[in-house]
Amino acid sequence: MQDEEFKHTNPEIDIHAMGEMHEHPTWKEYKWVALILTVITVIEVWIYYTPFAQHALFVPALLLMSAVKFAIVVLFYMHLKYDHKLFKALFTGPLIIAMATLISLLFLFASHPKPK
Amino acid sequence: MSSAVATHAHPPTSTGLDHRKIAIWAFIGSECMLFASLISTYLIYKGRSLVGPFPHEACDPPKCATHLNAILNIPVTSMSTFVLLMSSLAMVLALAAVENKGKPGYEGVLGSSKLWLLVTAILGTTFLGFQAYEFTSFVHEGLTIRTNLFGSSFFTLTGFHGAHVTAGVLWLLTLLAIDMKRGLGPKDALLVDISALYWHFVDVVWIAIFTLVYLIK
Numbered sequence: 001m002q003d004e005e006f007k008h009t010n011p012e013i014d015i016h017a018m019g020e021m022h023e024h025p026t027w028k029e030y031k032w033v034a035l036i037l038t039v040i041t042v043i044e045v046w047i048y049y050t051p052f053a054q055h056a057l058f059v060p061a062l063l064l065m066s067a068v069k070f071a072i073v074v075l076f077y078m079h080l081k082y083d084h085k086l087f088k089a090l091f092t093g094p095l096i097i098a099m100a101t102l103i104s105l106l107f108l109f110a111s112h113p114k115p116k
Numbered sequence: 117m118s119s120a121v122a123t124h125a126h127p128p129t130s131t132g133l134d135h136r137k138i139a140i141w142a143f144i145g146s147e148c149m150l151f152a153s154l155i156s157t158y159l160i161y162k163g164r165s166l167v168g169p170f171p172h173e174a175c176d177p178p179k180c181a182t183h184l185n186a187i188l189n190i191p192v193t194s195m196s197t198f199v200l201l202m203s204s205l206a207m208v209l210a211l212a213a214v215e216n217k218g219k220p221g222y223e224g225v226l227g228s229s230k231l232w233l234l235v236t237a238i239l240g241t242t243f244l245g246f247q248a249y250e251f252t253s254f255v256h257e258g259l260t261i262r263t264n265l266f267g268s269s270f271f272t273l274t275g276f277h278g279a280h281v282t283a284g285v286l287w288l289l290t291l292l293a294i295d296m297k298r299g300l301g302p303k304d305a306l307l308v309d310i311s312a313l314y315w316h317f318v319d320v321v322w323i324a325i326f327t328l329v330y331l332i333k
Contacts, residue, residue, distance in 0.1 A: 027212055027226060034205040041201065045194045048331050059332055066327035070320050077204050078316045079309075084133060087141045094145030098152030105156040114163050 024079055033076045040065050140310045144317045147280075151321050154276055155328060158269040165264035169257055172333040187259055188330055189250065196246035197326045200281075203239035204319045206232050207312045214300045214308045229308070230295050236315065237288040240281055247278045270329065277325060280318050287311050 025033070044065050052058055075081040080088055129135055168175025168184045175184040210232035216222040217229070225231060251271070254260075261271040291311055294300060300308060 024212070024215070025208075027209055030205060030208045030212070034201065037201050037204075038198065041194070041197060044327065044331060045190065048190060053333065062327050062331050066323055069323045073204060073316055073320045073323065077208050077319075078313055086131060086133060086138065090138065090141040090145050091148070094148045098148045101149070102152045102156045102159075106159055109160040 024082055025076060030076070033072060037069055037072060040069050134306060136310055137306065137313075140313050144313060147317060147321075151273075151276070151324070154269075154273045155324065158273050158329060161265040161269045165266045167264050169254075169259045169263070169266075171266055171270070171329075184258065187254060187257055189253070190330060192246060192250060193326065193330050196243050196250075197322065199239050199246065200243045200319050200322050203236050203243065204316055206236040206239060207315045210236060211305070211308050211312045215302055215305045217301050229300050230292060233288055233292040233295060237285050237292065240285040240288065240315075244278060244281055244285070247274065247281075273325065273329065277318070277321055280321070284311075284315050284318050287314065 044062060047053060047058065047061065052061075074091070080091060129138075131138065162171075166179070168180040169187040170184075171188045172186050174186055177183075209226070210229050213222060213227050213229040213232055217227060219227075251274075254267075259267045259270075261267055288311065291300070291308060294304075294307075
């Protein structure tokens with residue numbers, strides 16, 4: 001459960017109730033996270049306007065970059081990397097169900113002919 | 117557990133964790149499934165519209181009465197995406213300001229939770245402004261929620277997201293009002309943490325929507 005060794009530098013914060021297992025990042029680390037997110041977004045938009053948009057790897061590249069951005073926000077901004085494992089389970093469990101449902105529905109409807 | 121923690125003890129729970137934080141994570145989990153169903157619907161209907169306007173391709177007669185350009189405006193949406201990403205940065209800075217109020221290194225601008233809450237709310241409202249502009253321009257170009265399958269699924273998906281952003285802005289303004297009235301300090305960190313989790317979730321949903329709806333042709 002709780003890591004008894006970890007104590008927040010501010011003793012007024014109830015880390016136990018908040019489920020914090022480690023100290024949150026500093027504003028300098030948040031700044032770097034924001035920079036990385038911005039750079040990835042710029043790359044996403046940039047490749048949209050390049051000939052690479054016609055390449056077979058365009059969609060996988062976009063999905064990969066989107067997944068990286070998603071993970072960075074969840075792990076660092078939402079502090080899931082530093083929080084209690086119950087919170088991780090409460091988020092990743094439904095997320096896996098949601099992804100499985102999305103992929104299943106896409107496969108299910110892929111066989112339906114598109115209008116010409 | 118430190119002695120200071122015990123002085124701010126929450127009601128006893130079987131997990132030792134505050135119910136409110138467990139509730140917000142459970143809520144976010146359920147929201148994942150809601151948005152997955154909306155995104156699934158959009159992707160299933162993608163390319164199945166019988167009449168224009170279309171998202172990425174122009175539409176010519178006989179499918180459309182007149183020539184219609186591709187309707188999605190990527191530069192404008194890229195700007196709104198950047199605004200929402202920056203609002204997440206402002207939100208974590210607001211939480212850090214509340215958690216570290218009075219600590220060395222958090223004086224001045226960096227320690228002003230009021231400022232960062234206000235900046236987050238302003239950026240959220242700016243995002244909503246971009247969305248209002250986009251929806252209005254789409255309607256002027258002939259795309260409504262009843263025009264075709266793209267319009268139905270697009271307005272439903274992005275409209276639901278916009279409603280979530282609106283709720284988030286109202287939540288932020290409520291926190292700002294509390295902060296201005298009595299000040300938010302480390303004891304209130306959980307309140308700000310919960311609202312921050314909701315706000316970041318709205319951001320990650322947009323990260324998915326931006327790629328799946330706007331960038332993938």
